[in-house]
Amino acid sequence: xxxxxxxxxxxxxxxxxxxxxxxxxxxxxxxxxxxxxxxxxxxxxxxxxxxxxxxxxxxxxxxxxxxxxxxxxxxxxxxxxxxxxxxxxxxxxxxxxxxxxxxxxxxxxxxxxxxxxxxxxxxxxxxxxxxxxxxxxxxxxxxxxxxxxxxxxxxxxxxxxxxxxxxxxxxxxxxxxxxxxxxxxxxxxxxxxxxxxxxxxxxxxxxxxxxxxxxxxxxxxxxxxxxxxxxxxxxxxxxxxxxxxxxxxxxxxxxxxxxxxxxxxxxxxxxxxxxxxxxxxxxxxxxxxxxxxxxxxxxxxxxxxxxxxxxxxxxxxxxxxxxxxxxxxxxxxxxxxxxxxxxxxxxxxxxxxxxxxxxxxxxxxxxxxxxxxxxxxxxxxxxxxxxxxxxxxxxxxxxxxxxxxxxxxxxxx
Numbered sequence: 001x002x003x004x005x006x007x008x009x010x011x012x013x014x015x016x017x018x019x020x021x022x023x024x025x026x027x028x029x030x031x032x033x034x035x036x037x038x039x040x041x042x043x044x045x046x047x048x049x050x051x052x053x054x055x056x057x058x059x060x061x062x063x064x065x066x067x068x069x070x071x072x073x074x075x076x077x078x079x080x081x082x083x084x085x086x087x088x089x090x091x092x093x094x095x096x097x098x099x100x101x102x103x104x105x106x107x108x109x110x111x112x113x114x115x116x117x118x119x120x121x122x123x124x125x126x127x128x129x130x131x132x133x134x135x136x137x138x139x140x141x142x143x144x145x146x147x148x149x150x151x152x153x154x155x156x157x158x159x160x161x162x163x164x165x166x167x168x169x170x171x172x173x174x175x176x177x178x179x180x181x182x183x184x185x186x187x188x189x190x191x192x193x194x195x196x197x198x199x200x201x202x203x204x205x206x207x208x209x210x211x212x213x214x215x216x217x218x219x220x221x222x223x224x225x226x227x228x229x230x231x232x233x234x235x236x237x238x239x240x241x242x243x244x245x246x247x248x249x250x251x252x253x254x255x256x257x258x259x260x261x262x263x264x265x266x267x268x269x270x271x272x273x274x275x276x277x278x279x280x281x282x283x284x285x286x287x288x289x290x291x292x293x294x295x296x297x298x299x300x301x302x303x304x305x306x307x308x309x310x311x312x313x314x315x316x317x318x319x320x321x322x323x324x325x326x327x328x329x330x331x332x333x334x335x336x337x338x339x340x341x342x343x344x345x346x347x348x349x350x351x352x353x354x355x356x357x358x359x360x361x362x363x364x365x366x367x368x369x370x371x372x373x374x375x376x377x378x379x380x381x382x383x384x385x386x387x388x389x390x391x392x393x394x395x396x397x398x399x400x401x402x403x404x405x406x407x408x409x410x411x412x413x
Contacts (some may be wrong), residue, residue: 006178007411008354009251010089010239012081012189015348016052016217016232016338020084024348024353027337029384034039034338035215035230040195048209050218051195052339067328070133071146072111073193077235078143079150082187086151091185093152095249102155102183103148104174105237106166106190108343108398110140113196139248140343143191161343162304163398165262166190168346172260172406173241184245191235203231206270208360210306216367219340221304221333222379224313225365229305232339236347238354252317253411254286255354258391259290263363265401271309272397276317279303282403283393290407295325298389299362301353303397304333305340310397312374319377326339328386332380336366346396350406353394357410362387 011021016034018024029033034052038234044051059068059076068076082105093101095366100182114137118130136142141159148157156177160169167190174188210218210228219230263285265278272278287294303314319326334352341348356362361384368381389410396404 004179004181005243005255006240006248007243008174008254008257009241009246010085010091010236011087011254011351012084013234013236013348013351014054014057014077014081015234016054019057020248021088021351025296025352028334028352028363029361031382031384032337033215033305033366034232035218038195041197042202046200046204047211048200048204049213050215050230052230053195054234070137072114072137074107074111074191075143075146077193078105078191078237079146081235082147082151082236085187085239089239089251091239096185097321098152098154100155101153102177102182102186103153103157103407104160104170104186104188105144105145105147106160106162106170106343107143107192108161108163108166109192109194109199111138112194112199114138116196116198130357144405151187153187162402163394164340164342164345164401165398165402165404166346167348168350168396168404169262169407170392171238171347171350171403172262175257175260178240178242185239185241187237187239189235189237190344192342192344193233194342195231195233200231208307219306219336220367221336221365222370222372222375223368224370225349226306226308226311228307229326230339232341234341234348236351238347238351256409257406258292258409259286261285261289261405263403265403267401272313274313276313276320278401278403279314279317279395279397280320282405283317283326283395285313286393286405286407292391292407294322297329297391297393298387299356299392300329300331301349301392302331302333302393303395304335304365306335314397315375315377326377329378330362330380331377332363332365334363340359346394346404349394353392353408357389357392357408360386362389
């Protein structure tokens with residue numbers, strides 16, 4: 001099979017640390033923490049009072065009030081990110097065949113806040129009185145659908161629902177669509193807007209969230225005092241193109257997507273395999289897919305959730321794949337800044353990894369204080385650093401045992 005080369009030509013993001021991709025990336029470089037007290041509802045009486053919310057996002061700055069009214073927050077942020085990615089890429093539909101342009105945008109939970117509000121309305125007024133827009137605004141695939149409607153991309157349009165690995169799956173699946181000849185351009189990524197009482201309560205009940213009131217000690221991946229993740233929200237969308245398609249329109253290129261690996265632990269509903277073997281297989285598959293030796297990798301954007309099981313298991317997985325080279329790698333978690341954005345996490349982290357390669361800058365794991373012997377790699381503590389990096393991985397490990405790893409290479413014309 002003739003494998004076509006795939007490059008990233010456009011980026012868009014709405015995150016807890018910025019309303020655009022450049023603003024979010026600059027915040028990463030500056031080590032900004034997006035964790036703060038919850039403002040979207042009153043968490044009084046609950047154990048968790050912190051989240052990584054998107055700040056200052058007003059959908060009416062990007063669309064009409066009527067359009068915004070008929071989209072969930074997760075869809076609004078995905079659409080804004082997609083339009084930014086297209087604008088950033090200078091992509092015009094007239095330059096492409098719409099049947100060979102597709103959309104893959106993940107969401108782990110979709111319009112949960114809509115479900116909560118309509119459930120309350122149904123209880124109060126009767127179930128036949130819920131909004132006729134409840135279903136078409138709340139379902140998880142509607143972000144992808146609305147992006148396709150707005151862009152007129154008429155190829156494959158889908159929404160992988162794979163918990164915390166969904167954003168990575170979206171980018172990986174889009175990569176394969178282009179590489180294997182099914183598409184020329186794909187908008188791909190993830191979106192989530194689940195800072196709601198039900199989501200916070202559900203994650204708290206399963207003891208997944210950090211319960212500290214100190215934003216600087218809440219999302220602390222690889223730190224021995226880590227006690228759970230911080231729920232985040234936002235979206236990121238990348239425009240992937242076949243290399244010659246991009247070059248024909250003189251597109252700028254951020255990075256090349258080289259490989260993708262996906263596996264399942266087939267082990268437990270929420271816990272990863274303690275030895276990290278599922279994640280290790282995903283990384284090994286991504287390297288094999290991209291024809292890259294383990295010792296060529298310079299940086300890993302880790303899943304790094306700030307839970308004991310994940311961070312220790314991911315460290316073990318990295319050691320299993322890279323052997324002694326694991327101690328020469330930089331392995332940081334940008335969730336220390338963004339919190340855990342669930343279905344959007346892998347997309348945001350893929351975007352950050354591409355920019356790390358382009359700018360020669362490795363993001364930090366901020367708010368790191370207490371080393372943990374089970375997480376003894378170079379986690380780039382507290383301060384990011386300039387570095388000559390050519391190959392990088394971005395990892396995602398989700399509930400249900402979903403593992404995904406993306407391999408990127410710095411673009412060198």
